[in-house]
Amino acid sequence: MQSAVDLCGQRGARLTALRRRVLELIWKSHKPVGAYELLDILKNERRNAQPPTVYRALDFLLELGLVHRIESLNAFIGCCAPDTAHPSQFLICRDCGAAAEITDNRLDKAIAGLADEAGFSVLHRIVEVAGHCPNCREQGYE
Amino acid sequence: MQSAVDLCGQRGARLTALRRRVLELIWKSHKPVGAYELLDILKNERRNAQPPTVYRALDFLLELGLVHRIESLNAFIGCCAPDTAHPSQFLICRDCGAAAEITDNRLDKAIAGLADEAGFSVLHRIVEVAGHCPNCREQGYE
């Protein structure tokens, strides 16, 4: 959370009470969280919360790289390394719902390489791998 | 289209007139196509078309691997190699909307490797790279 404050400071972005609260809620959830889940919580705290309330905060947080959007879940999760730009890469457990952010140089290179060979200029990368996490595998899921 | 018929034959799946038509419509579109776009076309052909009509056909086609879903677009596209199971990997042009399906061994290996190292068993993989295709780059977009 402090790093979020720092980051906003550096970039002249305003981490308002609302935006900060949404970021907190995202971090509190230990798995990816949907916009309307966030909205339900916010409604208990501010009588006026509506969809744009949460979507605007999410847009801000996405823009700054403080959160990622997980496309295959329509859900959001805090970024572990918001200070450096990087692709969105996750291992998503179908059993417990956890999403682990990953950084892998081979993967980055593979994508950069194939895009380059195809003459394609890259703006944004999404890698979402669904399966079962080590924890759940131990407990008998495969 | 013939390969779709063959594939269904092999697997004892019923490629009904409706399912076949939806697959045709997806192939006719030269970019990823949304469920409601398909529905609008179907409504001109069958007075009774409703959302479940198209979503059921899509579910069938997805299940057989005849089409892929592009998560970042909420849209569907025909698979170039439906006869062999493979991850969903696309280069998606932000300008012209084209989505090129890619097969790259380095990428597959990178994902398999990092999942393995993380003790994660893989069920499904999504790679979606957004950017600009060679055609659009030539025409001045970067």
Place this chain on the structure above:
DNA sequence: TTAAATTATGTTATATTATAACGTTTTCGA
């Protein structure tokens, strides 16, 4: 070859996710 079971489709309604549009308040620099 018919009856039961299965699969596919029709039909109505509703859930879920996301944005448009416009007005008001707050912030911040000139």
Place this chain on the structure above:
DNA sequence: TCGAAAACGTTATAATATAACATAATTTAA
């Protein structure tokens, strides 16, 4: 302190997807 920009409030609606139950078509098997 004033004016512009940014943030937020508010209402409405768009876009995507599924639930639930009825009917029809097809397959299986007695």
